[in-house]
Amino acid sequence: MNILQFLGVLELGLLYGLVTLGIYLTFRIINFPDLTVDGNFPLSAAVSAALLVQGGSPWIATCIATLTGCLAGFITGYLHPL
Numbered sequence: 001m002n003i004l005q006f007l008g009v010l011e012l013g014l015l016y017g018l019v020t021l022g023i024y025l026t027f028r029i030i031n032f033p034d035l036t037v038d039g040n041f042p043l044s045a046a047v048s049a050a051l052l053v054q055g056g057s058p059w060i061a062t063c064i065a066t067l068t069g070c071l072a073g074f075i076t077g078y079l080h081p082l
Helices: 003-029 036-053 058-079
Strands: none
Touching: 003 036, 036 058
16 A cells, blocks of 8 residues: 555545544434435535536536535425424
């Protein structure tokens, strides 16, 4: 294993660790089974990939993908009655 592979594994591990913390917070502390954290990654990736394939700017695609993830979280929060 070279240093580039090691850094890639470390980066993915840290990102998935954040996803795990988000799921843990919603399941245990907030007591709400919210998997929006898990679904936002593929949703945002699909939105940014679609924009990039059509020749869009990477910065604009990232911003729109972030807003799409925020919208998905807002919809989940709106549909869940308190």
